[in-house]
Amino acid sequence: MLLALWTNVDYVASVVLFCIGLYCVIAKNNLIKKFIGLNIMETSVFAFIVAMGVVEGGTHPSWEPAPGRRTPTPYPRALS
Amino acid sequence: MKKALVIVLLIVAAVPLVAAVAGLPPHGSPSNPTYTHVSAYYLEHGAEEAGAENIVTDMILNYRGFDTNGEVTVIFTSLAAVFGVLLLTGAVARKPAAPEIPVSMVVRFIARLLAPFIAIFAVYVILNGHISPGGGFQGGTVLGALYITVSIVLGRDEARRLLPRGPKPWLQAAGPLTFVGVGLLGLVLTGYYLGFPTTPALAWLRTAMIVVIEIGIGVGGAAVLASVYETMEAD
Amino acid sequence: MVSWPQWLSLVALVPLVGAVTTPAVSRGRSRVAALWALGVMTVTSFAALMLILRVAREGPFSYPFGGWKSPIGIEFRFDEFSASIGIVCLVGWLAVLYSQRYVEHALEEPRIPYYYTLLLLNFTGMIGFAVTGDLFNLFVFMEILSLSSYALVAISGERTAEMAGFKYLIMGAISSLMVLFSIGLLYASTGSLNMADISSRIGDGAVGPIPLAMALAGLTVGFMVKAALFPLHIWLPDAHAIAPSPVSAILSGLVVKTGLIGILRVYQIYYGAKVLDLSSLNTMLVWLGAISIVMGAFFAIFQEDIKMMLAYSTISNIGYIVMGFGLASPYSVIGGSVHIFNHALIKATLFLAAGCLIHKTGYRTLYDLRGVGKAMPLTTAALSVGAISIVGIPPTAGFLCKWYIALGAFEAGQPFFGVALIFGALFIFVYYIRMVNSFYFRQPVHPEFLEVGEAPASMLAPVLILASLCLVMGILGRIPLSFIEPAAHRLLAPLGG
């Protein structure tokens, strides 16, 4: 189990980020902080998907397109 | 009390997630299904059948082009959302603008000096997307940033001239529209929406279609970014 | 004509193109935007009709984008559950027609073209979500749908609307990310994004069960938020009550159903794969469904605001459907699937009719609306038909779901849930009888609106069409039922049912 965790430490990092983001969204009352939390969560998921693309010894980028190419524009509405 | 509950909730969420990622195939191993199944096909055939030398671009615009078509629409949706919710009402629009903070001469000069170079770089990024990292999204962001810079440094009216009112709504929709246009061209040529001709004789057309999409995404992205900035600045 | 393959791509593309061009075409003229949107919806409805005719004739079929075969590229797959786009088009068309007069009153002029843009994007999202066969594509359409829904809730620009939209946004964004994370888990485990392909690949047994179970949990919870199942329903009442009425009709009638279609898709992946025993998930869904029925109905009783009441009743009805899915017997799945369709009709009737009342009188609480039955007899009659139908008085549309899901509960050997379902409906009736009482049998508190008269024809016609469909679909219920039946049996076939 621990060994598996260590091999997949990149994924684990994204899970940790995901939880930090979730904490911000749930626990903070400030709307801006909530948004930052959402962004952290979003980034963590992108990191997770990008991490899947890493291959040892690989040179050329060949991963799935992460939706990270979206501009962060979905969410500026409520920032105002 | 609330904090304790939240922490319990987080632990409840985190433990199975960690267990799940630990159970995934090992990170970075070349025998992962992520490489052996579909990606292998892309890597093998991408360069010759898809029309762009950069396989990422192949994937985004050709193999899974419809996803990108959707993503572009998501961007447009966010624009429409901003406009729909924040759009100036008559009363607010007539409100006198806040006094402008004077910008120093040096900054103005440098902004004017750099603007054409930024624009050229943006065009380069957009057009080069099919052979090297880059493409419409990135180039469009650079263009949008240029607009924001101009708007901040040289004033709103100066910036408005870059994005004239007439074609503005068409430019904002440029991403989805060029996508659909190229997709329909593909439909005519190959019988499938977003189909790219596969014969070697038509390879130039394939590349041209990809470049057109990149330009559309770039222009559309820039216009969206600029308009959103404009609206939010006014709010 | 019917089997022309391009209908399947066009059905999502037409509203998409229509949406992005609406601001450019209308140039701020709201009348033009309305007509444009109506035209777009007409074309889309025609495409949807062709697809439904084809699936009825030939069974499921798919469309590969760019000509790439299924795991390589993206495919649209149209099965019987996808036929829910028919109701999206129907209710959507009527809501657009209805909007024309409603929004000119309720929204400021410059917003109106963007209102139609968002509406069409919303339909694009729902249609794409229902027809896609690719998991990531599903997510993309879900994003289009969610973003436009948040914006439509907040579109009036008022403070309360923005807060409701914000709450919706937070919940929706978390759920979207959960879904995306789960899609990532599935992709990491199988290397594929095509649903059918994932299903067959996880069936091979090469993947450990924990990531699969986690992906299942993430997808289910994510879609449960979208579907507003208890206890994840907290965003719904505000959002649905505060949005403009045609938007409420769409959100309540259609958008929440997207979450349910999502749950069906999850079932299609996992039932087919037979890697996990889903009975504990099903038990949970059945219980949550039962609690939703009771909670939704219970809270609805105490609402004074008519739209708030309708919003809570949506939660109850989602409970029915989820319970139907969770019972996992042929009858109950058929009943649940058909109620997706029927509830959309009924709830759209109710919200649009309530919108007429609000539009004409300016009041929205039951107290203020007392005696309105005399002033607007057709609208209130439509509301009453909707109420009778949603309570499930035979032979209206709402009855079929009660009958089939209760029968399914017996079939699944859990008669208790059949009892809960039937008695949950009683609660629902309590608040509809309050509504009917205040419309017809109480003295008006605002006598001045007795002269207001009916809403304009373009608003009244959709309400009446939908109300008569509530009655007709009860009598013609066999059409959607026999249509859904093969799909339900195919879904449950791996269970050995």
Place this chain on the structure above:
Amino acid sequence: MESQLTTSLVTPAMFLLPILGAIAVVPLTRTSPKARALGLGLACAVTAALSMSFIPGVLAGKIYETHVLRLTPSIWMFMRVDAMGALFGTTISVLWFLALVYSAGYMADEHRRGRYYTFFMLALGWTLGVAYAGNLLTFLIFYELFSILTYPLVVHEETPEAMAAGAKYVIYILIGGSLVLLAVVSTFFLAGDQTLTATGLLSLEKGRTPLLAVFWCFIVGFGVKAALFPLHGWVPDAHPAAPAPFSAVLSGVMVAAGSFGIMRVVFNVFGVKLLRELGVMPYLAGIAAFTVVFAAILAVRQDNLKRRLAYSTISQMGYVTLGVALLGPLATTGALVHIANHAFMKGTLFLCAGLLIKRACVTNVSQMNGTARRMPWTMGAFAIAALGMIGTPPLSGFVSKWYLGLGMLEADQPLYLVILLGGALLAAVYLLPIVYVAYFKAPPATADVDERSEQREAPASMLVPTIVAASLTIVLGLAAAVPGLPVSLARLTATGFFR
């Protein structure tokens, strides 16, 4: 006698006609009340004539059936006219016709007449649907429809009391309706079919427990409508609140629809044989017997006339259920006949009560002193119906009680005979004093009564239906043996069930 099946297209017409009539006259409401009254009366009369037209065929052993509509593969609507249905349906349509004619006078100065007439006719359509339903689902559909869509009639007065009564009515009826739905679903699940047959649908294969559960669901569900103790709570409130002609049909046939439902369940769903094996009927009989006595005792204490009559209805419907529960041919005959006879007797009483309210402003028994002097015809009709209710020979009430009594002896349950007689005695206690004070007490000589004492008998439009209903009480008693009248149909039914 072998029953033969005949397809008939007239069957759906019988329930469609009033419904279409009700819808068609809606536009006439504002323009021409006369045309409306005429149209509705015609629709109702034709319906009654159609109902009667089935009786000769039914007596000859025919069963008319029509497949109306297949809603879904497992839900279909199916109409069927057998002797039991024909008996109930004819009773309904005749009483409704009388009440409709009466309404023309009674409702003349009331508000929202359009709504009243529309729902009144709709209710006729639904109730006939119940009588002629050929399967459980059709039965359920019409049962729920007439339960819900009579709500506007119950609360017609829109007074706070009417609203409260309406709320009570709806809650009771809906809980009952839900139980019936549950039971119908379970029956369909257990039997795989839902057509009502002479021998019953269910069998013991599925085990006792589910059958018992289904049975009690049905009984409780229909018992609410049939006002079985302790489910009778809505009856005493709903009747005084409703307009008198509607009270008459509510008490006369709509409460009886619950008893009719119980009969359908007992004979057509479970079947006599199965119920004997299950051994539940003695419990039902006990409840029914208790209802008879209990409601009659309560009736004695009521001062409000319509409320007293409502309690009387509860008590009389107890007889019907008791007759069914004894599971014997004679008792069943008695129960069926009593449904028809009670309808006309109770109809007469409520119509009279309405006349008293309209013409003499009398709502309570204590105000009735000397009313017979001002309204001799009304009180005459009242007296006849009251005597019938008590079971005085040769009035119709006697016939049904005679059969019930014979049935009790046949079932070897003399204890119930005591209850039967006790109920009749109590009926005398709560009805005869009214007749007595009306005839033999002097009218109060207070000032405010004087101006109204000018008002004598009601106009003919109200008086004639009342008198016709009262004379039917006599006819059904004197001519009980004539074929085509309730007794013949009921005997035919009973022999069918107890072959």
